[in-house]
Amino acid sequence: MSVDLAVIHPTRLELLRLRRRRTLAQGIVDILKKDYEALVLALFELVRRIPILRNQVREALNEAYNSFIAAQMIVGPTKTEEVSLTCDPVDFDVRLGSRKGVLGLVLPMLEFAENATTDANPRFSLLDTPAKLDESNKGIVTALGCIIKLAEAQATMKEILEVMSVKRRQINRIEYKVIPQLEASIRYVELILEETERQDAIRVRILQRKRKERALRTVLVSL
Amino acid sequence: MSAWKYKRLTPKVIASKLRLISKKDLTDLCGRNLEAVSLELSKTPYKQDIAGIPTARLDSLSLERAFFRNFERTCMEITDCAPRGVKRLLSAVQSKFEANVVKTMLRARAANISIDEAMSYVIPAGRLDEASCRGKLGNSKNIVDLIETFSDLGYGEVLKNSLTEYETTGALQTLEAVVDKYVYSRIWEAVGKLMGVDRRISRTVLGIEIDSVNVKVVLRGKALNFHEDQIKRLLVSSSDVFEAKDWENAMRSRDVKSAIESLLSAARSSLARDHQYVLNDVLKEYERSKSLSRLETVLDLGLLKTSLRMVRRYTYFFNVGSALAFWNLKWFEIRNLRAIIRGVEANLSSAEIRKLLILPY
Numbered sequence: 194m195s196v197d198l199a200v201i202h203p204t205r206l207e208l209l210r211l212r213r214r215r216t217l218a219q220g221i222v223d224i225l226k227k228d229y230e231a232l233v234l235a236l237f238e239l240v241r242r243i244p245i246l247r248n249q250v251r252e253a254l255n256e257a258y259n260s261f262i263a264a265q266m267i268v269g270p271t272k273t274e275e276v277s278l279t280c281d282p283v284d285f286d287v288r289l290g291s292r293k294g295v296l297g298l299v300l301p302m303l304e305f306a307e308n309a310t311t312d313a314n315p316r317f318s319l320l321d322t323p324a325k326l327d328e329s330n331k332g333i334v335t336a337l338g339c340i341i342k343l344a345e346a347q348a349t350m351k352e353i354l355e356v357m358s359v360k361r362r363q364i365n366r367i368e369y370k371v372i373p374q375l376e377a378s379i380r381y382v383e384l385i386l387e388e389t390e391r392q393d394a395i396r397v398r399i400l401q402r403k404r405k406e407r408a409l410r411t412v413l414v415s416l
Numbered sequence: 417m418s419a420w421k422y423k424r425l426t427p428k429v430i431a432s433k434l435r436l437i438s439k440k441d442l443t444d445l446c447g448r449n450l451e452a453v454s455l456e457l458s459k460t461p462y463k464q465d466i467a468g469i470p471t472a473r474l475d476s477l478s479l480e481r482a483f484f485r486n487f488e489r490t491c492m493e494i495t496d497c498a499p500r501g502v503k504r505l506l507s508a509v510q511s512k513f514e515a516n517v518v519k520t521m522l523r524a525r526a527a528n529i530s531i532d533e534a535m536s537y538v539i540p541a542g543r544l545d546e547a548s549c550r551g552k553l554g555n556s557k558n559i560v561d562l563i564e565t566f567s568d569l570g571y572g573e574v575l576k577n578s579l580t581e582y583e584t585t586g587a588l589q590t591l592e593a594v595v596d597k598y599v600y601s602r603i604w605e606a607v608g609k610l611m612g613v614d615r616r617i618s619r620t621v622l623g624i625e626i627d628s629v630n631v632k633v634v635l636r637g638k639a640l641n642f643h644e645d646q647i648k649r650l651l652v653s654s655s656d657v658f659e660a661k662d663w664e665n666a667m668r669s670r671d672v673k674s675a676i677e678s679l680l681s682a683a684r685s686s687l688a689r690d691h692q693y694v695l696n697d698v699l700k701e702y703e704r705s706k707s708l709s710r711l712e713t714v715l716d717l718g719l720l721k722t723s724l725r726m727v728r729r730y731t732y733f734f735n736v737g738s739a740l741a742f743w744n745l746k747w748f749e750i751r752n753l754r755a756i757i758r759g760v761e762a763n764l765s766s767a768e769i770r771k772l773l774i775l776p777y
Contacts, residue, residue: 260709262758262759262762262764263709263772265476265758265762266754266755266758266759266769266772267709267712267751267755267772269476269480269754269758270476270477270480270758271477271480271481271537271539274537275520275523275524275537276523278523278524278526278527278529278537279523279526279527279588315589315637315640315642315646318519318589318592319589319632319633319636319637319650320589320592320593320596320629320633320650320652321516321519321592323709323712324632324636324639324707324708324709324711324712325709327636327639327640327708328708328709
């Protein structure tokens, strides 16, 4: 851990300043660790939610596909394929937004919005298709909603992981770089100051000894 | 009523009926794979139609075509043996399949797909054989051209009358509904030309069939929250059990259940016993399952049960009842086989496939 000691003024004032900075850095590390813990809790919450959402997607798709196969069984695969030639695709939008999450983080928000059918036509021919096809369609729309919720959860997780990695880097930098550097600087200043104190003490003792010798010589001369 | 008129039709129907696949054999097919089903079917009257399918191309699509070929041939055989009035009626009923070809061609043209691709969806029927369908598709660049080519078949005129509406809304379903309306009105006309018991039986059986189509449209429209006008456009001609105001009342009902109740009370006031049986079953099923698809199955089953009831109610041999009952039995056999092969192909369990079978007994 290299510290450029040449730029440090080994003074008491500098020592106080360095100590203040170390206390501040430790305070920052504590706050960052608490933030990190809050992020970990939010991440665990998401980790618990994602498999549930995945299951919901799987169930909705299963239901939709089963209904679709049932529709094919009722009217025949040729007819279902043929009807699909002229049927409009599911008209939906994904609204992108943001929301305040844990620690006031701006997290992505995805919202599924099925556009209401504006024209007066059903999606499939009511005369040639069974109601199972509507059930399948409904299942697909539900699955789409779940897929978008899942995408939102995964985007949130990615965002939280990124913030966590930034926080971790900040904690590491302060804990393993800034604080040791400050401590090294403090030790250096303390050493210099102790050295100066020792030198001063010796100097005082020499001066006192010289003063005593001078006084003794003066007494001897007067006698 | 002359028994002599039926000297060819009745034996033909009885012989054909004996060749239908039994319920046990049909349910046994549910648990097998596609090859095994095909092998079993090659021991039935479908042998001739299945034999032409190479093993590598054996799938639900090719088998479905084979079933249709068999159905059309059987229908032709029955129609050929029928007396004049009944022949007219059976030909009108058969034109439902011709109408399907018209609708398929309209869809293919609207989707602007190639002739070969379009022909993969077309199952030729009636006057629309493969060459004629190819010719009509080849001679048309758009829907208007295609409608022009149908002028020789009678569909052209009714389609032309709805062309403005299609051009305004861009909804192909308008044209599809017009084709269905035309076919069902022809069937109803043919029913009107019959006399005596034949007329009574046909009015009941085909009336229930036509009304079932309308009931399905109304209830599905209600479930999907469509406006009354949207539903009305898709209704086909009604039997004489329900009047226009009965359908309007059903369309204006609060929900699916009250729509069924409204139709049931209309059937009660028309003293249409067979309609009441079907609608009672429909209401019970809806209250039990709240599922429209189950309700559709009950309606289909209702049609089949009514045809068989007509056979039991009137003298067995010398009326149109046995022909209509056989016709429906054969159609539902095809439907069941289609359900089985698609279910088997999709690896569904035997129990799941059985749920979608329409078995009258």
